[in-house]
Amino acid sequence: MLKSKNVLKLAMLLLLCSCKSVPDDLIMFNDLNKGNILSGTEINRANYNITIQPENTLNIVVSSSSLADFQLKEQFNVVPLTSIDPQTTRISNEMSFQRYRVDRNGEIDYPVFGKIMVQGLTSVEVEDLLKDSLKQKVSDPIVKVSVLMDSIKVFGEVTQPGAIVVADKYHYSILDAIADAGDITEYGDRKRVKLLREEDGKIFSTILDLTSSSVFSSPYFYLKEKDIIIVDPNKARKKDSQYGVSDNYKLSVISTIIGTLSTITSFIILAASK
16 A cells, blocks of 8 residues: 555656656746846847938937027928818927938038038937038027938737837837737747847848847847848747648657556556565
């Protein structure tokens, strides 16, 4: 009787041990769970601020604290484009100022001053540049520059794949993109997240390991507009696509049961022979 109880306890222990734990590749920054500590780790500041590139569209609004400069500043805002309601002939309150397309040379054609190089600058740096130039015409100029229609794309095993608008989102990182895409699904491979980047008409790629805190030191941690992120399926998803989700689950359960029963049978036979 005592032997039977010991055999039963051993069988239960084996059954518990046969249960699968969460794979390490599903855990973000898993190295922190293994003893690694972030103690003032410096984040790679490459691409810390979004810079203006050819084919970007800029929205530039000029104002002044001086009422006397009203007519002067209007020439730099060009003519506000307003929509008119055909039924009421009233001008809409939603005003859209002149937008400037950055040409292939990285320049915009700005009123009065002509061609201005903006490629490689942030919107804040362009604001300062225009302020210095406008001081010749407008007293105490106030300039607001925003980059329009810039986005990155996220594909693969995320909850909401697609384009993410990043205009005026400074310090936008790979983690921000993953969060905006609804996080990586349980079938996504966090150890090998691919990132494609276009620079000067050339494509570059890298692989980021989101299970390691070393990603903070990567020059690709902060993203640039037009970056493409691809989250590949992990081993579980690949098996599911081969056998089907239900078949894979059934095979896993059956395999566990058979293995456990085989072990229990072996121990019962061993105990009975003593």
